[in-house]
Amino acid sequence: MDSDAKFEVLQERVNPKEEITVDFLDEIAVSAVITECTVEHVGLLMETRLFPLRQYLCVPMSKIVLDEDQAHNARVPEKPPRVGRLRLLIRQNCPRWI
Numbered sequence: 001m002d003s004d005a006k007f008e009v010l011q012e013r014v015n016p017k018e019e020i021t022v023d024f025l026d027e028i029a030v031s032a033v034i035t036e037c038t039v040e041h042v043g044l045l046m047e048t049r050l051f052p053l054r055q056y057l058c059v060p061m062s063k064i065v066l067d068e069d070q071a072h073n074a075r076v077p078e079k080p081p082r083v084g085r086l087r088l089l090i091r092q093n094c095p096r097w098i
Contacts, residue, residue: 001065001066003039003040003061003062004039006061006064006066007037007038007039007061009066009086010034010037010042010066010086011037013034013037013086014034014035014036014037015033015034016033016035016045017033018033018034018085019031019032019033019085020032020033020034020069020085020086020087020088021069021085021086021087021088022044022046022087022088022090023087023088023089023090024090024092024093024094025090025091025092025093025094026093026094027093027094030046030047030049030094031046031047032044032045032046032047032057032088033045035056039061040060040061041058041059041060041061042058042059042061042064042088043056043057043058044056044057044058044059044088045057048097049097050097051097055095055097057095059088059090059092063090063091063092064088064089064090064091065088065089065090065091066086066087066088066089067086067087067088067089068084068085068086068087069084069085069086069087070084
């Protein structure tokens with residue numbers, strides 16, 4: 001899938017209320033929201049494992065593979081529920097929490 005096709009899918013999911021699942025090479029099932037999206041990169045606000053904080057991460061489109069998480073449903077109050085939520089497979093290690 002090229003960057004333009006990924007952009008089309010991700011652009012619909014830019015919503016601070018819609019959580020997605022993010023998998024890295026060294027860590028899986030991190031909850032995040034998409035804050036911004038361009039053809040070159042995606043901005044994510046990820047939940048940290050240790051503290052009730054969120055960390056911002058900007059990932060190039062070339063490192064992203066799109067998939068669907070069947071274990072969770074997408075819940076957005078203004079929209080009807082979707083079966084399965086978006087899963088991003090990021091081909092890099094998870095950044096260490098600062």
